[in-house]
Amino acid sequence: MSTNRVLMPFKEHGHSHKKCLISAMTMAEKTCCTRGVKLTKLRRRVLELVWSSHEPVKAYDILDKLRDEHSGSAPPTVYRALDFLRAEGMVHKIESLNAYVGCGEPEHSHIGQFLICRDCGAVAEMDDADVRELLAEKAGSLGFHIDRELIEIKGLCAACSTEHR
């Protein structure tokens, strides 16, 4: 199968995450610049906090950290930044967790298919055309026209499977 585009793979548990963070921030700066939208200081900081790991991050955890840095932070502060970042495809919401993850490829917008490890909490993101086509076909057979799909899969990642042995 050639269509299994992996927008963000599972990383080794011991990897140097700093590189992920730098890469994501660099990509975000570039993408915003290209689009002529503003990655303000606040939005940048929220994106950094979302990218603090490969695990989904809670809005109020972000808020707690923002408050440490600036007392004037409140729920709208973080939700507005998240709204902007989501609109620009830099962050996705994991609906089943009420939490947010950074996107591996914000430069072209897409709908992600998320794999969520029950053990380490890490999230990988796929964008698989076969899956989309099959779902479109199946839904189509019921006369349903798809606008948007939400796919969130829970299970065990390769690294955690190995560690369990």
Added chain:
Amino acid sequence: MSTNRVLMPFKEHGHSHKKCLISAMTMAEKTCCTRGVKLTKLRRRVLELVWSSHEPVKAYDILDKLRDEHSGSAPPTVYRALDFLRAEGMVHKIESLNAYVGCGEPEHSHIGQFLICRDCGAVAEMDDADVRELLAEKAGSLGFHIDRELIEIKGLCAACSTEHR
């Protein structure tokens, strides 16, 4: 494709919903009886309220109705009943809406694939083996082992497509 099991199809907009309700309640009584679990008066009433339409129902809307009937109702009243009904597979939660729908085939447990009409709000439920297999294969190619899938698809149902013309 022969695997497209439809657990709950989209119904005609003008259909007599009473039959859906009676059928669902009958099935629930029978299933609970078979399993030796108790469909108490409260749980039955909550299930009826969930089945008041084919649209997902909010917990606090259920609570409002319960309160009309019995002043001692509180959030735990409805969430406990929903927990029971979900555990028995009679109700599913639509995570992207924080709302609950009745299941078309509670007698055997399953994971549903939900189609949600953006126009009329109705929900259909599929349980398609092809989709499950494809996702297992794609996830497997990343070394990921699936426990549970969450699939919620937004779009336009056949009836609403027709009405738009």
Added chain:
DNA sequence: CAATTAATGTTATATTATAACATAACATAT
């Protein structure tokens, strides 16, 4: 620089869900 727009600050509140403990209903075994 004035006018406008975009972003952030601020206060309040809405929505969704759970914790913790008390009481009532039901089952079962003496």
Added chain:
DNA sequence: ATATGTTATGTTATAATATAACATTAATTG
């Protein structure tokens, strides 16, 4: 039948998630 344990429900309080509404500040543009 009654004591005992178990399940279900009642009750109060609070946690967790998210948005509304309006004020202020910063950035853009004519």
